Amino acid sequence: MAETSGTGERGGAAVLPSIDALAQDAALAGAIAAHGRTRVIAELRLSVAAAREGLRGAAAVDPVALRADILARVLREVDSGLSLKRVFNLTGTVLHTNLGRAPLAAEAVAAMADAAGASNIEYELESGGRGERDDHAARLIRELTGAEACVVVNNNAAAVLLALNSLARGKEVVVSRGELIEIGGAFRIPDVMARAGARLVEVGTTNRTHPGDFANAIGPRTAALMKVHPSNYAIAGFSSAVSEAELAGIAHSAGIPLIADLGSGSLVDLRRWGLPHEPLVQDVLAAGADLVTFSGDKLLGGPQAGIVVGRADLIAKLKKNPLKRALRVDKLIMAALVATLELYRDPERLAARLPGLRLLSRPADEIRGVAERMAGPLGAALEGVASVSVVDCASQIGSGSLPVDRMASFALRIEVVGPRKGSATRLADLAARLRALKVPVIGRVQEGALLLDCRCLEDEAGFVAQLARLRG
Numbered sequence: 001m002a003e004t005s006g007t008g009e010r011g012g013a014a015v016l017p018s019i020d021a022l023a024q025d026a027a028l029a030g031a032i033a034a035h036g037r038t039r040v041i042a043e044l045r046l047s048v049a050a051a052r053e054g055l056r057g058a059a060a061v062d063p064v065a066l067r068a069d070i071l072a073r074v075l076r077e078v079d080s081g082l083s084l085k086r087v088f089n090l091t092g093t094v095l096h097t098n099l100g101r102a103p104l105a106a107e108a109v110a111a112m113a114d115a116a117g118a119s120n121i122e123y124e125l126e127s128g129g130r131g132e133r134d135d136h137a138a139r140l141i142r143e144l145t146g147a148e149a150c151v152v153v154n155n156n157a158a159a160v161l162l163a164l165n166s167l168a169r170g171k172e173v174v175v176s177r178g179e180l181i182e183i184g185g186a187f188r189i190p191d192v193m194a195r196a197g198a199r200l201v202e203v204g205t206t207n208r209t210h211p212g213d214f215a216n217a218i219g220p221r222t223a224a225l226m227k228v229h230p231s232n233y234a235i236a237g238f239s240s241a242v243s244e245a246e247l248a249g250i251a252h253s254a255g256i257p258l259i260a261d262l263g264s265g266s267l268v269d270l271r272r273w274g275l276p277h278e279p280l281v282q283d284v285l286a287a288g289a290d291l292v293t294f295s296g297d298k299l300l301g302g303p304q305a306g307i308v309v310g311r312a313d314l315i316a317k318l319k320k321n322p323l324k325r326a327l328r329v330d331k332l333i334m335a336a337l338v339a340t341l342e343l344y345r346d347p348e349r350l351a352a353r354l355p356g357l358r359l360l361s362r363p364a365d366e367i368r369g370v371a372e373r374m375a376g377p378l379g380a381a382l383e384g385v386a387s388v389s390v391v392d393c394a395s396q397i398g399s400g401s402l403p404v405d406r407m408a409s410f411a412l413r414i415e416v417v418g419p420r421k422g423s424a425t426r427l428a429d430l431a432a433r434l435r436a437l438k439v440p441v442i443g444r445v446q447e448g449a450l451l452l453d454c455r456c457l458e459d460e461a462g463f464v465a466q467l468a469r470l471r472g
């Protein structure tokens with residue numbers, strides 16, 4: 001029986017062709033050969049449904065144009081590749097959470113490919129017995145941070161959850177009011193604390209917390225003191241916080257541990273590359289923190305992961321927690337993490353090999369060169385639609401790291417030509433066309449123009465190659 005697609009409905013929908021009739025159209029023959037009939041029919045159904053939606057209440061409909069639109073949508077969809085794909089991150093935010101945070105090093109990508117089949121993720125090659133998943137990273141993490149032991153989990157939120165649940169379930173944890181932060185994506189310290197089964201004891205005020213505040217809050221039910229790196233905001237002016245070293249002293253004299261959530265953290269001093277200072281994991285450990293948690297895909301520059309380092313007896317408790325099994329990392333992530341950490345053993349070449357650091361420390365002159373080379377081809381592709389100029393701008397690190405700091409950069413500034421009226425809509429349309437490219441180009445709208453910050457543009461040939469598709 002021929003499948004119809006809404007014939008008989010009133011209004012414009014009456015002109016919708018049947019799925020069967022559309023599937024016979026010669027325009028789809030190539031798509032059916034490449035992707036299979038089932039796939040194309042499924043896409044046809046969606047396209048017809050979208051067309052029906054578009055026709056709701058429409059008076060006059062051109063059936064020829066309608067049919068062409070339905071077919072064009074099918075071809076576009078089957079050709080658009082996977083939903084998750086590479087993009088050009090020209091937003092100026094280098095570690096953009098919505099765009100996948102740290103770009104992985106070639107070494108990490110190769111390691112993932114290598115481990116993708118069967119791998120010794122939990123197998124000891126020497127003894128032929130069962131191995132520990134986290135051991136692959138532990139040796140390197142101990143070497144790089146000086147920690148006794150470590151645990152690797154899905155992300156830093158999981159690391160904090162696991163640490164609190166393992167050490168403080170049913171007990172109290174003392175945190176400064178100035179550090180009860182929300183990271184975004186619904187990670188709020190008080191909520192995570194509650195889910196971990198620990199009771200939050202807030203001390204101090206938003207802007208100032210003193211050592212005595214912590215000492216006075218410690219009681220028989222206190223399991224730990226906690227320090228949280230404010231990451232995505234900064235308190236300036238009349239403010240004071242208690243240092244890790246002071247907190248460790250207070251915690252240890254009460255016989256309890258200090259947990260430090262560093263958020264991003266770093267394993268190398270970024271000032272070496274002209275970047276602002278971010279606390280080092282090894283420094284916080286040396287200051288006396290008993291457990292330190294940090295992300296794998298922020299400044300570390302690796303895959304999404306959460307790392308807990310610190311005292312072996314405490315780490316052993318985390319490893320024994322059944323939550324660890326639910327939060328563990330996959331073999332591909334472990335492979336990428338280990339390969340990323342390996343790069344840190346050769347700090348002289350780190351900025352050349354680790355894309356996150358390379359892009360963050362990219363000299364402004366070099367970025368200007370990229371922008372100047374791209375301005376011609378982009379201007380030509382947008383001729384009559386928009387003007388393109390090279391302007392200076394400021395990039396940021398992103399992922400809540402060093403929120404106040406900006407890095408000098410250069411951007412392609414795209415301004416639509418024509419009347420002022422409707423220019424915002426035309427600019428939004430243009431931004432949408434850039435996002436619809438095979439490798440979507442993501443910029444940011446600022447002061448009536450679309451800025452493409454060239455800091456993260458390394459594949460210049462790939463960028464230029466698809467500009468022709470912008471025309472027409």
Ligand SMILES: *Cc1c(COP(=O)(O)O)cnc(C)c1O
Binds near residue numbers: 183230295296305
């Ligand atoms: C980013 C951040 C987190 C969450 O880390 P994810 O790896 O995104 O889960 C937790 N705490 C702090 C202080 C952070 O900056």
